[in-house]
Amino acid sequence: MRVLIIGDLGGQLSAATKIAFERGAQVSHAASPAIALDSLRAGHGADLVMIDVKADIAWLYEALQTEHIAAPIVACGVEADADAAASAIHAGAREFIPLPPDAELIAAVLSAVSEDERTMIASDPAMMQVVELAEQIAPSDASVLITGESGVGKEVMARFVHQKSRRAGKTFISVNCAAIPENLLESELFGHEKGAFTGAMTRRIGKFEEANGGTLLLDEISEMDARLQAKLLRAIQEREIDRVGGNKPVKVDIRIVATSNRDLAEAVRSGDFREDLLYRLNVMNLRIPALRERRSDLVKLSDFFIDKYSAANGLPNKELSDEAREQINSSRWPGNVRELENAMHRAVILSRGPVIEADAIRTPDGAPLSSSTGHSNYESQIDLTVQRATETAHTAITAGLASVQVGRTVAEVEQDLILSTLDHCLGNRTHAANILGISIRTLRNKLRTYTDAGVEVAAPGETRAAG
Structure with missing residues (x-):
């Protein structure tokens, strides 16, 4: 930090x-x-x-x-x-x-x-296999691709690999490729020269050069624009980068670690990701199992987060009751470790005494977890909404294909399908992208094109009819 x-x-x-x-x-x-x-x-x-x-x-x-x-x-x-x-x-x-x-x-x-204080907590055999593999490959300079669902701890694993490597004493730099707008990401990664664009008053060093000698984490690499993917491929192959507006390559000595919660092989097939870049990144692969696949880590992680947030809130150490432990073990935790951490943070704050009872473990909206079904009320509502949206969208797709008239272009049909699906998801971009089977970046690009053309697009929480 x-x-x-x-x-x-x-x-x-x-x-x-x-x-x-x-x-x-x-x-x-x-x-x-x-x-x-x-x-x-x-x-x-x-x-x-x-x-x-x-x-x-x-x-x-x-x-x-x-x-x-x-x-x-x-x-x-x-x-x-x-x-x-x-x-x-x-x-x-x-x-x-x-x-x-x-x-x-x-x-x-x-x-x-900062993610620096996130500790690797693992005892489940499924997770220990990944940890052992990470320790084995860490001393090398091979590129590593870390995959897994959202919230499983991919960045924690990336830092673990860095700490076990020969570069541990050097800088660890993390860049979230999904969080930085496409027009800024190139300068963020590669830097720029004075006068490279309006406002570039002097040279700026990018993350590749900042990480020189250390490790560069490219978080959510699947969301990177295709043009930047080509520039990244050259940087990995040649171990040199070109600043924006520069005419002289800059040598760099870094190890690349990338993460993705998407199937990059499928992204290659859909044309969203370069196959040659995937081969360069995926020299070694670490797939982190979802929390439901490493259930014996649940209570150990919970105890860790309880100690962490008790200290952060100035409270005495607390412990879980037997009923609370049973509830944690029987819940699904679709948000994985991130969801569990947030739940334990809430439990620390909501519990009144030194023991955290089951009723203190709640969803973000305050509803109790349902240990019998393994679903919270909150999560069930989300699942039901997505299920209904999927069914409705598929019905719309079938009806739409049946009523397609000769003379309509593929682009027109695609636009109707995307906008209808977005309406059924009440403007939720993530759910719509999942139903359509495309990346959130691809969906956003499509919607931006429609908006630029003057087409109405559903805002989050709304439909076009309601907007």
Whole structure:
């Protein structure tokens, strides 16, 4: 976790720096936003920027956006009033931390933007096989593709591979390919030269160069644009990159680890992913089993998260009752480890005493888990909605194909199918993509094309008829 502190280190901000350092962060300092920007441009990356609320946060935020630098901003200030916090957030800060600093609050903020403290918890034989394979391949420099459902802990595994490798003392850089807009991802990965585009006032070092000597994680690689896939393939093959607007290759020494929750072989068949890139990434494959396939890890993970969030909330250690353990073991946990972690966080907060009873383990909407069916009420409603949407969409597909008139193009039929499916899913892009059997990136690209052409597209939570 790399933290960049901006401002006068005297007084309370110095104390905040000390707390961040004690929590395991790598802390650097810049006296002003302009100096901080120069540092970030030069490749001295930061996972989090903490800045004095009196500094020009709006200028820094705009500069980071213009330079295509992804670094969340947290403002710190002695005046812990609503106006100071609101002004900081309005200027672009993600959070506001009042000073004097509270150690647990700073720890919570660091935890929110960092995955470093996520520990590998495994005892189930299905998971231990993957861990043993990871330890075996970690010392090599072979590219690794980590696959599995959402929430199984793919990034945790990537960090585990890095920590067991000969590059453990070097930088680990993670880039979420699905979270960064396509027009920004190229600069984020490869950097850019001065004048490469409007607003590129100076050279900027990308993640490939930041990770030089270490490991670069390309999270959700399946969502990368086809043009960038070609550039990435060359970077992996040649061990060199071209900055945007540059004319001279830059040598890099990195290990590539990629993750995906999609079947990349199917993505290759559908034309969404390059086959030659898949071969380059998939030298070694680590498939992480879903939580339902490693059930003997359930209680061990639960105990870990309970200890973690008891400490984070300043509460005494708690333990699970026998009924709570039985309920955890009998639930499906379709959101895998991420869902279990959130449930244990809620349970720590909702339980009144030192023992967490079954009624404290609830879904996000407050409904209790149903241990008899293995489904929560909340999850059952979602499953039923998706099931009905799928059935209705398939009916619509059949009816639509039966009523297709001669003269209609494939593109017109495809557009009707996509928009109808989206309507039936009440605008939920993820569910619609799953039903249609395409990636969320492909769906978004299609919808963007329709919107640009003036076609009405259902907003999330709505249908076109309701919109």
